[in-house]
Amino acid sequence: MSRHDDRTSLRQMLDHAAEAVEMSRGRTPRELDQDRQLNLALVRLMEVVGEAAARVSPETRKEHPSIPWPRVVALRNRLIHGYDEVDFDVLWKILREDMPQLIVELQRILDATRRTGPP
Numbered sequence: 391m392s393r394h395d396d397r398t399s400l401r402q403m404l405d406h407a408a409e410a411v412e413m414s415r416g417r418t419p420r421e422l423d424q425d426r427q428l429n430l431a432l433v434r435l436m437e438v439v440g441e442a443a444a445r446v447s448p449e450t451r452k453e454h455p456s457i458p459w460p461r462v463v464a465l466r467n468r469l470i471h472g473y474d475e476v477d478f479d480v481l482w483k484i485l486r487e488d489m490p491q492l493i494v495e496l497q498r499i500l501d502a503t504r505r506t507g508p509p
Contacts, residue, residue, distance in 0.1 A: 396450045397503060402442040404496040407489050410435035419482045429478060433469050440466020456495050
């Protein structure tokens with residue numbers, strides 16, 4: 391995978407994570423349990439975050455150990471393959487606790503590559 395592709399994947403991770411956090415803002419865990427459209431949308435956004443992470447090259451992953459690459463990809467795999475057993479309490483916790491930090495790290499990486507060239 392080219393470095394340009396890595397930047398695209400990092401941007402996709404950032405955009406989808408930010409959209410999921412924004413979509414959950416002002417909501418409650420109970421709404422996630424009860425609102426089928428909301429939970430489908432948030433699950434899909436998190437799947438894309440994980441899929442994009444899986445496309446980032448091993449070299450770029452190694453350069454940015456602040457991103458929990460295996461955990462992000464594992465979340466995608468769990469959502470895709472365990473679609474009938476999604477624990478929305480766990481998903482909510484990830485959205486509220488983990489995604490904001492991931493967004494900060496991804497933005498930092500993308501800002502740095504804008505100044506110095508591709509990751």
